[in-house]
Amino acid sequence: MATVQEAVRPAAMQQAQPAIEVSHLTKAFYDSEGDRVTLAVSDVSFSVARGEFVCIVGPSGCGKTTVLRILAGLEEKLSGTVKLHSATPPAMVFQEASVLPWLTVSENIAFPLSLKGVSRARQDARVRDMLALTGLAEFATARPHQLSGGMKQRVSVARALVDDREILLMDEPFGALDEQTRLVLQQELLRIWETTGKTVVFITHSVDEALTLADRVLVMSPRPGTLISNLTVPFERPRDVVEMRRDKRFWDMTYEVWRLLASPARA
Numbered sequence: 001m002a003t004v005q006e007a008v009r010p011a012a013m014q015q016a017q018p019a020i021e022v023s024h025l026t027k028a029f030y031d032s033e034g035d036r037v038t039l040a041v042s043d044v045s046f047s048v049a050r051g052e053f054v055c056i057v058g059p060s061g062c063g064k065t066t067v068l069r070i071l072a073g074l075e076e077k078l079s080g081t082v083k084l085h086s087a088t089p090p091a092m093v094f095q096e097a098s099v100l101p102w103l104t105v106s107e108n109i110a111f112p113l114s115l116k117g118v119s120r121a122r123q124d125a126r127v128r129d130m131l132a133l134t135g136l137a138e139f140a141t142a143r144p145h146q147l148s149g150g151m152k153q154r155v156s157v158a159r160a161l162v163d164d165r166e167i168l169l170m171d172e173p174f175g176a177l178d179e180q181t182r183l184v185l186q187q188e189l190l191r192i193w194e195t196t197g198k199t200v201v202f203i204t205h206s207v208d209e210a211l212t213l214a215d216r217v218l219v220m221s222p223r224p225g226t227l228i229s230n231l232t233v234p235f236e237r238p239r240d241v242v243e244m245r246r247d248k249r250f251w252d253m254t255y256e257v258w259r260l261l262a263s264p265a266r267a
Contacts, residue, residue, distance in 0.1 A: 016049035025080035055210035058220030091160035097152035
């Protein structure tokens with residue numbers, strides 16, 4: 001199966017129908033009197049194919065998270081169009097693990113289903129699936145204070161996946177973790193994504209994280225954020241997050257992305 005994935009996935013991405021289409025997106029923030037104070041995002045256009053994994057990188061304050069929040073319906077755009085071709089609204093994973101401290105791991109994961117009134121039997125079945133998928137089965141009855149930061153973020157991912165939404169939006173979910181934990185969770189996320197086939201848009205400050213995870217990397221300029229490059233990542237799948245770092249192409253491409261990020265500052 002891995003060989004088939006490696007052979008067909010890049011071509012399949014080129015053929016797939018779009019899950020997300022963003023055209024000339026602009027966003028400004030206003031003060032309480034209604035005067036424009038900050039143009040955050042300017043004329044951003046991109047699309048994401050069904051089942052594709054896209055990372056967005058850029059300097060702090062460039063509007064990466066703003067774009068993601070607009071996709072999630074948490075912010076209103078100023079102008080442009082955003083189309084999500086999905087029967088379900090997107091799920092979102094934030095930088096800080098948003099687990100409810102009074103609930104167990106299982107109860108946290110089941111929370112979206114309980115809000116929808118899904119039957120207990122269906123909740124239990126889905127939670128078992130998510131516990132297995134995210135490697136949390138032995139922590140099913142634990143509470144958040146008993147978990148590491150990485151485990152809490154796994155709970156957040158499991159909860160985002162539990163009601164089987166088609167699009168997963170991730171806002172620097174591993175940004176607060178140490179490097180070793182981050183690498184472990186990158187590998188876990190790749191495994192989960194390859195298993196579920198979700199469409200993923202992932203925000204990160206880390207260039208090597210973007211190249212490790214993504215099919216494509218979108219590079220944004222400083223504020224007001226615009227897209228300055230759309231790079232196809234050439235590495236085969238499935239990927240080993242450690243072995244990738246032995247590949248000269250990985251470091252050549254890391255340099256290229258950093259060059260792009262640095263060039264606006266020199267202009």
